[in-house]
Amino acid sequence: MNDIIVTCPSCGVKNRIPADKQDRVPKCGRCGQVLPSGSIPTVVELDDRKFDQVVGHSSLPVLVDFYSPTCGPCRMMAPVIENLARAYAGRAVIAKLDTSRNQVIAAKFQIRGVPTLLFFKSNKLVDQIVGAVPQPEIEQRLNALLS
Ligand SMILES: [Zn+2]
Numbered sequence: 001m002n003d004i005i006v007t008c009p010s011c012g013v014k015n016r017i018p019a020d021k022q023d024r025v026p027k028c029g030r031c032g033q034v035l036p037s038g039s040i041p042t043v044v045e046l047d048d049r050k051f052d053q054v055v056g057h058s059s060l061p062v063l064v065d066f067y068s069p070t071c072g073p074c075r076m077m078a079p080v081i082e083n084l085a086r087a088y089a090g091r092a093v094i095a096k097l098d099t100s101r102n103q104v105i106a107a108k109f110q111i112r113g114v115p116t117l118l119f120f121k122s123n124k125l126v127d128q129i130v131g132a133v134p135q136p137e138i139e140q141r142l143n144a145l146l147s
Pocket of ligand 1: 028031033
């Protein structure tokens with residue numbers, strides 16, 4: 001992965017995001033504005049604290065993969081989620097949340113099994129998929145939110 005340049009929507013300054021920082025919530029170096037996660041072609045790793053920061057403020061649709069590191073189907077889904085992050089960069093935010101470490105958000109959305117995919121549009125939960133599914137099915141649901 002390479003460094004990428006994200007223009008701050010607030011002050012217009014160009015921020016360079018190093019490859020190893022692209023899974024964090026990036027902030028503008030000049031004004032501190034949170035940069036739009038969807039502009040970055042990588043999966044955003046969320047936690048209980050960052051969840052609202054990203055999902056609650058995104059102007060783009062957000063897909064969150066609720067997973068657990070010990071779950072086999074979740075590991076199968078991981079490359080699919082990464083593909084989606086590249087394919088939908090600039091159009092949707094693709095994120096994941098480790099439910100074994102972030103139980104506040106997992107409980108809030110009543111996640112009973114993993115993987116569970118939640119789809120948000122205009123900061124509201126609008127769709128979900130429980131269990132591992134093929135990439136085209138997820139794309140179909142995402143595409144419905146882009147229109
Ligand atoms: Zn700025």
